[in-house]
Amino acid sequence: MIKVLHLISGGDTGGAKTHIFTLMKGLKNKVDAKIVCFIKDTFYDEAKERGLNIEVFYQEKRWDLSVVSKLSDEINNNNYDIVHAHGARANFICMFLKSKINVPMITTIHSDYMLDFKDNFYKNLIYTTLNKRALKKFDYYICVSDNFKEMLMKRGFKEDRIHVLYNGIDTEEEVNYIPKTTFLEKYKINFNGELLVGIAARLDKVKNHETFIKACKKTLDVNPDILFLIAGEGDENKKLQEMTKSYEIEDKIYFLGFIKDKYSFFNAIDINVLTSISESFPYVIMEAALLKVPTISTRTGGIPEIIKDDETGYLFEVYDYEKLSEYILKLYNDRELLAELGENIRDLVKNDYSHESMGNRQYEIYKEILDGGKNENN
Template sequence: MKILHLISGGDTGGAKTHVLSLLSELQKKIDVKIICFMKEDFYYEAKERGINIEVFEQKKRYDLSVVKRLLSEIKKGKYDIVHCHGARANFMAFLLKLFYKIPSVTTVHSDYKLDFQDNRYKDLVYTKINTLALKFIDYYIGVSDSFRKMLIDRGFDSDKIFTVYNGIEMNLMKELTNPVEFFKRYNITSDKDTILIGTLARLHPVKGVDVLIRGAKKVLDQRQNVKFLIGGDGTEAPMLKELAKELGIEKNVCFLGFVNEPSSFFNAIDVNTVTSHSESFPYVIMEGGAFRKTIVASNVGGIGDIVIEGKTGFLFEDGDHEKLAAQLIKLIDDADLRRKLGENLYNSVKKNYSAESMANKHISIYKQILDRQVK
């Protein structure tokens, strides 16, 4: 079995973590290679892990000269399946199918109708292109049952849709920057009594970080020993900073920008949050769980599959910043509850969401695809 993965290479966040974790495990079991279309952090991290990766660089998104190189690679390498990740890879697979018959599968990491919501031009053009390209992909992997249902509801063939929940490599959580040193880098001051509530997300409309800031205002009206740490960058950064200023809480809301040591971030905070309007099965919940940090999250997508109310964390309905604030105050006031829920989440992640299990499920799917091709 020989599988070729395609990805843009500019990926960050959950999709990046997913693909690097998946390929690290798959390469122990089958013959895999990944091709990306730009040389950025994704490429260098893959090289560090010993993943077989190559860059077919595109000067612009519409530079289609790489299609010829991809065709040559597939024929020369005698690959059995092309596995795509993201809009650009989906479009490449669509073009490849015009010239060469090879089964394709794509992992749906997010709601593709919302991916370019922060840029009007990209939303108008790229969302339409990706939606069209998806119709020509042979098979689909949703990273939660809710995403499988989403695809079915949008007219995709249920017999061609699989579900594989994200998996995490627990052993990557070893090299950490001491919290004091970590906070120094970001000019954050806190004492031992300060509760640190964090979120790590793209500052994109779909991530609902404004919900966290509005919730923070409610919390800070009642508790002063709290700081909110927002890690990530994106188009909404200026608006979110202005919102914190308008609400008069800018001294307690710290914008860290891009965080290149997510493990050190999760190690340093007390409570993790996800306030997204749409999610699949976010890695940041598992990454926080690996450090025994409990979670307060919006009840969207597959989040409810891992966040069990009152056992591994708390859920609130999408956009309900008042409920978010009430749950945070409960955790701020009760250190024992924070520890208990964090420990439960850690045990759940370790038992149910390993990278090895994720890889094994992918291999099973590849076998099913190839069996169907023979029939």
């Protein structure tokens, strides 16, 4: 059985966390996998609850490289076949680990690494620069969309070192949620049967909530019988709330903050929206799909693989709030089409994006890498 050590920061709460947990389930009985993280947080606790093999190699600070020798001992003494990193912190550590091990080292590209720290000048200056340098040290790359593979190739990475693995979702996981009315009452939403449109994304510039709010304004000018829910927190919060006040639509848009109970949110809304400037293959589309909620999204990353116009939702170009508004109004006026899109996207996700299909593809990638020979330096 192939033995793989996964490295991840441990502070992850979004798509990377879901990716890892789903992948571990998909790889069960195929791969002997262990996770090492560098922060003890909810990621670690949830991994333990799921029965995953996980250990913390604690870092005092991001620059603490004492973990490198500990990792090399773990890898060399326990006969791992592959080291698999996820995210900027793990990539940085692997830059120093590379010379101490003799197994293939791979990393998953979960996002556009040039945009990960876009909202913070100093982090962007330092962490993005370090991550760019670290990425060059890896033997192989796994991208969560074909779009990201093309991105790496344009940036000089070798095509024969890049594999594609679309995100999958645990289709066997019990989807628990509270009733719609209970959820709306919990967040003090004044609901009187309106269409509910929601967006679940951290409040930062890459997620581009300004386009969402502009679309809200345009939509409400035509039809006031719609409410908009924003789930997430972040640095853009104050600016976005001020924007809704300037448009005088603050009674129609609800800022809910971070919602841990994601399925209750998706159960409450009728339409899911993404307005991101850059995306990979976001889990919020698949999570909404399990509740038969279709998505209207920007045409970016791997999203066009799952969102097809008039089949599973609608796509619009980045910043085109007028087209987003047009699609919201279209679905408001055609509830049969709305229900049909919801059925279609749920069936697509269950058939093509399960944890099993994800695990099978990852296993194939591991085999291809190992069959290609041991650690070849770039």
